[in-house]
Each structure stands twice: as C-alpha cells, then as structure tokens.
Amino acid sequence: MRSYTNKEGEVIEVSQEHLDTAVRIKRELQMASPSHRTNWAQHERMMLLEGFDDSEASESYRQMIKAYQTATGTIETRQKQADLVADSKLDSIKEAVGDMYFAKREVQMESLKLGRLKREITLYGVIAEQVRNAMLNELFEIIPSFAYQERLPIIGEGQMVVMLSDWHIGATVDNVKGNTFNYEVAQKRVEKYLSRVKKIAHDEGITEINVVCMGDMTEHVSMRKVNQAHEAEFPLAVQIVKAYELIRNFIVGLSEDFNVTYRGIGGNHDRMNGDKNDNIDGDSTIFVINFMIKEFIEKAKASRISYVEVDHINYSTSFYLNGYNMKFVHGDNEKGNKKLASHADIDNTSYNVLAMGHLHHFSVKEVGQNKYEAYVGSLMGANNYGVKGKFLSNASQGVILVNSLGEIDIKRVDLQKNI
Secondary structure, eight states, rough: OEEEETTTTTEEEHHHHHHHHHHHHHHHHHHSSTTTTOOOOHHHHHHHHHHHSSSSHHHHHHHHHHHHHHHOOOOHHHHHHHHHHHHOOOHHHHHHHOOHHHHHHHHHTTOOOHHHHHHHHHHHHHHHHHHHHOOOOOOOOOOOOOGGSOOOOOSSSEEEEEEEEEOBBBBBBETEEETTEEEEHHHHHHHHHHHHHHHHHHHHOOEEEEEOOOSSSSSSOSSSSSSSGGGGGSSSSHHHHHHHHHHHHHHHHHHHTTEEEEEEOOOOGGGGSSSTTTOOTTTHHHHEEEHHHHHHHHHTTTTTEEOOOOTTSSEEEEETTOOOOEEESTTTTTSSSSSHHHHHHHTOOOEEEEEEOSSSSOEEEEEEEEEEEEEEOSSOOOOOOOOOOOOTOOOOEEEEOOTTTOOEEEEEEOOOOOO
8 A cells, every 4th residue: 555645735545456557547648648758637537537536646646656666666767768759759640740750850860879869859759749739630621622623734835933931820910010910811811812823824824833832831939049939829830730721722722723833942930940050951840841732632632733842951942944944942041142143153053033032021133134033022021020120011922924925024912901
C-alpha cells in the first residue's frame, strides 16, 4: 500500500490494483505523446473511467507513482525517454504529413551529434503532430466537381503568371491607417483576387495559368526579437493548415476555367526556426504546404492542376514563358541595385524578369531591354511594422501577362478596396 497527500491535505491510501492501473495508463499516455510526457489531468480522467476515483492531477500524486515505479523498476531513465522520443518517429504523423519530412530531417542532420539530433527530431515531430491535429480539427476538404474535369486544350499563345506573396496567415491588424486584417479578411481578399485573375485571363484569352507562391504564407510568432505574439490569431500548426486551405481553394477555383501549374518557395516568416542563423536551409512551413498540395493533386486526380518542384531548399524557382526567362525569389536576401543582373551571373542565365515579395509593396523597375525587377504586394496591407518603417501600401498582389505577340505586362491587383 502507498499513500499521497491530496489537494485538501488529506492522506489518501491507494490499492495495489490502483498503482498497477495508474502505471499502465501513465505509460500509454507517454507513448501517445510526442514529448513522451504524461498529461496528468487526462490521467485522472482515465483512472476515473477505470473505476478509481482516488487519483488526482497533483505533484504529490505524481511523486507517489514515480516512487512506486522506481521501487518496482518500471520507470525509464531520462536517456531512455529521449531514445523513445527520437526513435518512435510518430508513425501517425508521418502518414498525415509525409515520410518525406522526417527523411529530409534525418539526412540533413546526419553529421550532428546524437543529442542534438534527438532534440531536433523531437521538435519537428511535435510540430508535425500539431499539424496533424490542426488538419483534423480545422481543415475542410470539400472539393467542387469541376476540379475533376479533363485538361483544357490550349487555345491561344498567351500565358499568365499569378503571384501569391506575403499572405501572413495568422497575423492580425487592427485598424492601422484604415486597414484591418485577420483570417476572415484574408479569405475575402483571396476570393477577390481569384475573381480578378479570372476576369483578366478571360479578357486576354488565356488558357494556361502559372501560380507561383513566393513565401511568407504564414506569420509564425517568433520572427522578431520583440515579438508580437499577441498579434497572432492562430498557433503555427493552424496557420500552416489554413494557408494550405486558402492556396488549395485558390488553385482549385482557377481550374474551373484554366489549366493551372503550381510552384511554391519559402519566405523568412515561413522558417521553422525564427533565427535564420540556426535554421537549416529548406526547413520552412512552405515545405509542409507544398507537400499537402502535391498530395491533394495526386489523390484527387485533379488533371487540370499540375505541381512543379522548386529548388531543393525552397529558395527560388525559374522557368521559360513565351520567350521570357523568369525567376522568382522571396526577396529577403536581395541586396544592391543590380538584383536581376546578380541572379543572371550566378545562374549563367539571361533573365527578363526577377520577381520578389517581402517588402509588402508593388513596384516594377525596367533595368534593361525587356528586363524587369518586380516587387509584389502583400495580402495583409498596412500594419504597425510598416508605420514604424514609414513604408505603407494597400493590400495587393500581382500578375505577369505575356500575350501572343510576346508583349509583357506586369499588373498590380488592388485587394483592399471594397472589402
């Protein structure tokens, strides 16, 4: 027999059957948890279901169970617990988010010490578990029937690039210079963007649309040393799922009338680690979002939507379109006055367009004969950060049109008015 002092100061004796049941439930909760920790409130509820009403979620009770496990040799050492966390790899999460994610992490960290490897695998396992829970609780997978239609025949020679940049899902803005932003506003602005893009494409007689996601799709909550965590509407896992849902709905909506190609690169707010010096290249929320979109396209057999891989660290993508070489980056690493020229030198390619996001405003600068540096706006619009830095702009996005004559037109699409 063992006993503990409950929250009312009473000494409670428990039976051998109680102890054995408590240990069994504790181990089950540990194995179900990414951190291998026991949720003692849940433990108390499960004990009650087993017919034991003399347990509680308190330190005294926890120490009693721990002492019993120590005496009977059924408690794991700290090293053993770390091994369990690192080695279990969360099979249910791999199924939901993809084996690719864990495989990538293991390959990237082969050269690191075992202790750090276990900590990192555990951290990303926890994130993956949270994403899985968010998918189960937040995601709505209602797909319209037109998504399953056959690909459209190519009619004209004109093509279009639709840029998605700086959506910052999870961020909130409360009436800054007349602008308010949250997830509900983001949904309305994305719907408006979809409608505007469809109209432009119809007017131009376009069949093929290239969608390029240019980063900062999620807000994260750890990007700045003075953190605006109070301005985050959702935790990171929910931001990932809701950003995926908006992007998926956008490309599915386009597929009603057009053939759609999707590519996605990451931004600084998409980094899993808020400190860029500690982040491993390619570790970003866009990796998870891209994987989910790719899985959706394959499983839904949405023949009008194609997925194209970007570079291996999700930093950039480039392609040839109707006589023009175009490159897309987020823009947080761009320095100097000759951005397009520097990319041309590095890649040994003559680019006509370098498109960037990050700065939250739209601009086009001609830097040579049919050579342009373009910045895309943000879905968020004016915020406190912009007020302090004295750079304010309406919510907007941008499209690139190349018509049948080979003429290029980079357009701004205002998304703030009438919302």
